[in-house]
Amino acid sequence: MSTTPKIAIIGAGPAGLTLGAILQKHNISFTIYDSDSSPNERNQGGTLDLHPRGGQAALVEAGLWKEFTKYARPESDVLKIVKNDGEVLWDGNTTDKREVPEEEKFANRPEIDRSALKEILLGAVKPESIRWGKHLKEAIAGQSGKYDLHFADGSIDKDFDLLVGADGAWSKIRKLLSDTLPTYSGISLIECWTYDVVKENPWMAEYAGAGSCYSFGEGRTIQIQRIGDGSVRTYACLRKPESFLKDCGIDWTNPGPAKEQYVKEYFDDCGADLKRMILESKDKLVPRTLYQLPVGFSWESRPGVTLIGDAAHLMTPFGGVGVNAAMMDSLSLAQEVVKFVERGEGKSLAEVVKQYEVDMFPRGEMFAKKTMDNMQKHFSAGGSEHLAGRLIAHYRKPASTS
Template sequence: MPSSPLKIALIGAGPAALTLASILHHHNIPFSIYESSPSPRNQGGTLDLHPSGGQLALRAAGLWEEFTKLSRPESDVMKVVRRDGVVLWDGNGADAREVGEEEKFNGRPEIDRAVLMEMLLGAVPAELIHWGKKLAEVVPGVGETYDLHFADSSTERGFDLVVGADGAWSKVRTLLTPTQPHYSGISLIELSALDVAATNPWLVQYVGRGSCFSFGEGRTIQAQRIGDGSVRTYACLRVPESFIHDCGIDWSKPDSARQEYVERYFGDCGDDLKRLVLESRDQLIPRALYQLPVGFCWDSRPGVTLIGDAAHLMTPFAGVGVNAAMVDAMELGEGIAGFVEGGLEREGKSLATVIKDYETELFPRGGKFAQKTMVNMNKHFSATGSEDLVKRLRAAYGN
C-alpha cells in the first residue's frame, strides 16, 4: 500500500470500522485497526441494507457485486401478528408483493451480520487488523498527534487521526465528551433456534422468509430468519434497568428461564407467539438496551472523531443502526480520500476541517435516525403497535 502523509487508527472492528477500512483501502490509504476481541465476533442476526444507506457505502468500497451475490432480497418481507395471535399482515402470502429481477435491490435486501463481516474483512488486508488489543486510553502525543495506550500495557504512538468505532461504551468518545449512554427502558431475551428446516419445520413456516413482528403495550416479540438456517427471536419488555438482575429468573438455567419468562410476561399472548419463544431453545441471552440522547453531538477536536454506535447509539426499533454506521464510514472515508488525493497543501483545507465538515453532516443525520428510532420504539410498545405498523404498510403498498 502506498505511503500516506496521515497515520490513521481505527478503534474497533465492527461493520462501521470495516466499511471505513474498505473505503480507505479502496483509495490506497493506509491505516491500522485495533480490536479488543481476539477474533471476529458474530453478534446480531440479519441486517437490511437500504439503497441510500449500507448499499451506497458498499458501492463506495467497491463491494457492490459481492453484496448482490451474498445478500437475500427474498427475505425483505414482513409478517405482523396481533398479541392474541391473529395475523394482520403476511408478506409471505396474502400480502406478498411481486418484485421483478431488476427491482430486487431497490428495497432492503437482508444479509446476515456474519456474512457482511466476512465480506468486509475480506476487503481489508489481514495484517492491518490487530486483534486482542483492548484500548485503555487515547492521550495527546507529540505535536497534534495521539497515542494509544492498551490494556496489555503496550502503546502505539503518533496518530494524526483516531476514529472511534468502538461501540456503545467507546473509550475514544471520552476524549470528546463526558456523555455516556443511558438505559432505553427496554430489556429483552435473545433466543436462537438452529437448523430449523430439519429440526422444526413449523417454526420455518410460522416466521416466514423474513421477519415476524408482534407489538403491544409494554412488550414485543420479534423473530427473523437467518441465512445460516436458524431463527433468531427477541422477546422484549419495557421494564426498569435492574430487571434482568432483580426479576428472580435464574438465567443460568435457560429452559426453566424461558418457560418462566413466557408464563410471567407473555402468558396472555396467542399460542403460536408463545410457541415461537418457547421453541427457540438453542440460545438465551438476557440484554438491557442503551442509547445516546437524541441530538447527541460534541465540539469538534482535530485528530479525533466517531462513527457508528460510538457516535449515535440507538435501539434497534427502526432498523437503521448499521445503515447509519455505514453511511458515517462512507462520508468520513470519502472526505479523507479527497483530502489525501487532493494534496495536503490544498488551499483552505486541513485534516481538522475535513473532520469538522464530516461532523457537521453527521450530527443532523444521526439526530434524524435517533428521533425515528424513538418514535418507532414508542409506537411498537403501545397497545396498538401491530395495528399501527400494518396501517403504514398498507399505505406504503397501496393495499
C-alpha cells in the first residue's frame, strides 16, 4: 500500500474540480487553490457540449452522471448554418425531428451551461478542500523533491509531493516545466450578451434556434449560442493583428456605438439578420483576443509536477473540445493516482506523472490539430458551405438495411 501523496491542484476550473471530484470519490485528499475570492466571482462563460468519451466519462467516474442529466440540454445539440449573406444552408431546428428514445437522449453531445457544470463539480468537492482567494505568485521546488507554494498574500504552503497545474492559459505551474508561452491565434472578437430573449426579444430566440447558429466566411465568423439561463451570446470574430482591438479606433467602453461601428466597418455586407443579432445584443459587450499553445506542445517529465487542461494544451474554441480535453486529462491523471495510492501500482510518483503525460501528449496534439483545422475552415471562403455539406450528407444518407 502506497502512502497517499500530499497533492495541490492549482485552479478551480473544470479541469481542477474534475480531478478533485474523482480523487475525493476514492478518499484521496488534496487541496485546490484558486485566485478568485469565491466560486461565483467571475461569469463562467457560455455553453459547451460534453462528449461521451470526454467530459461525460469523467463525470461518470466522479459519480456525477445523475446530476449531469438534471442540467444537461440534449435538445440544444442542434446546429443552424448560415452564409455571411444571410442564406440559411442548414437548420437542425426544423430538420430530422424524429422522437429520440429516453435512453438515447444523452448518447451524443448534450449542451450544458458552464456555470451549471461548475455547480455540479463544486457539489462533489468538500468545501474545506478548496481555498479561495489564493493567488499563486510562484511555485518552488525544494531540495527534498517536494514543492512549496508562495502566494500573493505572503503565505506559503509547503512540502507538496504532487503539484497539478490546472491554472489555465498563463499557468504559473507551467514555468516549472517549460519556458513556452501562449501566442496570439490570429483571431480577435467581441462577445455580445442579451438576457431572457424569449421575453425581451422573441425574434432573437427564434432566429438563434435551440442550440448554436454559425456563419463562417473569409476572415470572419459570427457564432451564436443559446444558453440554458434563457440568454443568447453572439460572437463576432475577425482574423486581425494582435493589437487590433486596441488600435482599431473603437471605444469599447461605449457598447452601443462601438457595436454599430464594428458592424459597419467589418460586417456591413452580411445578412441583415446576422447583423441584427449583434446590434440587438444590448446587455453586455466583451472584447476578446484569443491565444493558443503550439500544436504538439510537450515537456520533459519532471517528478511531482504536471499540467492539465488549458495549462497543458491551450486551444481556441473553434474545435469545441477544450473542456472535454481538460476533463479527459483529469480522468486520466486521477486514474493513475488512484492506482498508485490504492493498489500500489507504480514504483514512484514520478512514474505516475510520466505515464499520465505519455497518454495525454498525443491526445492533446490530436485535439489541437482538430482545432487548428476547424479554425482554418471557419475563417475561409466557403466555410459555411463546407460544414452544411457535411451535415446534409450525414443526416440524409440512406438508413442501414442490415
